[in-house]
Amino acid sequence: MKYVILIHSNPDPWGHPTQRFTAEGRELPDAEHERMDQAFEALMNEIVASGEFVTAEALGDPAASTVFGWTPEKHVVTDGPYAEAKEQLAGFFIIDVATRERAVEIADHFTQPGGTVELRPVMWPGGDDQ
Amino acid sequence: MTTARLEDVWRSEAPHVLAALVRRYGDFDAAEDAVQEALVDAARQWPVEGTPANPRGWLVTVAGRRLVDRWRADGARTAREEADARRTTEADVGCHDDSLTLLLCCHPALSRASQVALTLRAVGGLTTAQVAHGFLVPESTMAQRISRAKATLREVDAPFALPAADELPERTAAVAQVLYLVFTEGHTATTGTGLTDTRLAEEAIRLTRELHRHLPAMSEVSGLLALMLLTDSRRAARLDADGTLVPLAEQDRSRWDRDLIVEGIRLVEEALPVGRVGPYQLQAAIAAVHAEAAAADTDWPQVVELYRMLADLTPGPMVTLNHAVAVAEVDGPDAALAMLEPLRGDRRLRHHHRLHAVRAHLLDRAGRPVEARHEYAEAARLATSIPEQRYLNAKATG
Numbered sequence: 001m002k003y004v005i006l007i008h009s010n011p012d013p014w015g016h017p018t019q020r021f022t023a024e025g026r027e028l029p030d031a032e033h034e035r036m037d038q039a040f041e042a043l044m045n046e047i048v049a050s051g052e053f054v055t056a057e058a059l060g061d062p063a064a065s066t067v068f069g070w071t072p073e074k075h076v077v078t079d080g081p082y083a084e085a086k087e088q089l090a091g092f093f094i095i096d097v098a099t100r101e102r103a104v105e106i107a108d109h110f111t112q113p114g115g116t117v118e119l120r121p122v123m124w125p126g127g128d129d130q
Numbered sequence: 131m132t133t134a135r136l137e138d139v140w141r142s143e144a145p146h147v148l149a150a151l152v153r154r155y156g157d158f159d160a161a162e163d164a165v166q167e168a169l170v171d172a173a174r175q176w177p178v179e180g181t182p183a184n185p186r187g188w189l190v191t192v193a194g195r196r197l198v199d200r201w202r203a204d205g206a207r208t209a210r211e212e213a214d215a216r217r218t219t220e221a222d223v224g225c226h227d228d229s230l231t232l233l234l235c236c237h238p239a240l241s242r243a244s245q246v247a248l249t250l251r252a253v254g255g256l257t258t259a260q261v262a263h264g265f266l267v268p269e270s271t272m273a274q275r276i277s278r279a280k281a282t283l284r285e286v287d288a289p290f291a292l293p294a295a296d297e298l299p300e301r302t303a304a305v306a307q308v309l310y311l312v313f314t315e316g317h318t319a320t321t322g323t324g325l326t327d328t329r330l331a332e333e334a335i336r337l338t339r340e341l342h343r344h345l346p347a348m349s350e351v352s353g354l355l356a357l358m359l360l361t362d363s364r365r366a367a368r369l370d371a372d373g374t375l376v377p378l379a380e381q382d383r384s385r386w387d388r389d390l391i392v393e394g395i396r397l398v399e400e401a402l403p404v405g406r407v408g409p410y411q412l413q414a415a416i417a418a419v420h421a422e423a424a425a426a427d428t429d430w431p432q433v434v435e436l437y438r439m440l441a442d443l444t445p446g447p448m449v450t451l452n453h454a455v456a457v458a459e460v461d462g463p464d465a466a467l468a469m470l471e472p473l474r475g476d477r478r479l480r481h482h483h484r485l486h487a488v489r490a491h492l493l494d495r496a497g498r499p500v501e502a503r504h505e506y507a508e509a510a511r512l513a514t515s516i517p518e519q520r521y522l523n524a525k526a527t528g
Binding site: 001048049050051052054096122123124125126127128 | 241268272481
């Protein structure tokens with residue numbers, strides 16, 4: 001079953017890895033960041049090796065986005081972020097795992113200073129036998 | 131030779147050719163590369179020079195030569211191995227190849243996802259792209275699973291041989307789980323990408339047939355094959371004209387495949403008296419009860435008894451849910467709802483729609499429509515299947 005791990009964060013200036021650019025992240029010593037980076041790399045190696053990793057993207061600055069709205073009369077195209085939310089969508093990971101428990105275990109590794117991690121199931125077009 | 135014809139030969143011969151090479155040289159990864167190269171040679175030469183009288187023998191010989199070429203280039207092997215390679219003849223291509231390769235692909239050192247990928251790639255002869263498509267993941271992800279799996283087999287130096295007798299049941303159980311996973315992936319996704327998903331289910335049945343042929347005494351393999359055939363017999367009736375899922379109780383039973391049903395029932399009847407009864411045999415027996423009956427005269431007391439046995443063997447919330455559905459048919463919805471009460475706080479079901487969907491159905495039958503609609507809405511919220519969510523939402527508002 002597939003899950004998407006959504007990383008919500010608002011790094012300033014915008015950058016990746018996001019936790020290096022948040023207020024909470026800046027308060028941590030370098031050694032702590034390095035420890036977290038290594039732990040994250042170990043996780044990535046693990047889920048790539050197990051075949052659970054599907055894909056991931058880091059997103060650009062929301063200021064660089066273009067938003068498409070719809071009204072009966074016309075399409076409304078504006079530059080800039082969709083909303084001045086405190087936390088923007090900063091990136092996503094898609095994983096393919098055997099159980100929800102495993103998805104939770106993996107998503108837990110993504111927690112980061114100054115950001116929120118969201119785990120959502122991905123819908124599929126088939127159906128189980130009743 | 132057309133591309134399609136060549137692909138047929140590849141599908142049927144590749145596992146045998148691979149098995150012959152792996153048994154002789156023990157290097158799964160290098161053997162698979164060599165088989166691939168031999169196929170490329172075949173694609174180039176056969177259309178020009180004609181298809182050899184014995185395509186398998188040709189592929190074994192050419193793949194063996196390719197393997198030795200590579201070793202010679204690596205400078206890591208001796209002349210003795212070259213002599214061995216020349217002796218690789220069709221005599222090495224035994225009849226147990228598919229089953230042995232299956233056991234190797236389902237080696238305990240591999241993760242379940244890798245076992246599935248390797249099985250389809252090496253035994254099923256599907257391309258990496260086809261396997262990836264069947265599981266709706268990018269080809270690069272699937273390629274990664276397969277190459278890591280092969281590397282792991284090399285690291286643990288897995289032997290290409292039948293496991294010791296005391297290991298065989300456990301290893302066969304792993305193969306059965308992998309084949310069942312491939313089957314359900316193909317079967318449950320029929321509204322998805324059509325062709326490829328059907329192919330996954332068919333491939334699982336084909337491989338299970340092979341396994342059953344070589345291990346006829348393993349009654350759980352018979353049970354698994356029966357379960358697949360009986361489930362697959364309903365394929366045409368599972369979807370209506372719009373592609374909407376039709377629940378078992380509402381399916382047009384005249385569209386069930388009688389040949390598959392007859393074969394499935396025969397397998398269950400033969401397997402049940404032999405040895406210890408296992409979960410696949412019990413699930414197949416339940417499917418057989420449904421297959422034998424018109425909807426109105428299903429032998430529900432027997433289904434209840436079979437689920438009770440299944441719950442003893444493999445207890446779990448999902449078995450309890452199915453057990454309760456059967457109990458409702460015998461003792462009424464209130465008895466079933468009482469059975470489900472302890473599950474309502476179960477953490478394993480917290481994010482699962484099925485408990486709510488079953489309770490909704492039972493509450494409806496118990497004449498409690500308000501609670502039923504609430505449960506249907508809750509089930510819809512948690513469902514991850516698009517057609518199922520649509521069905522549950524309709525029930526919640528209807």
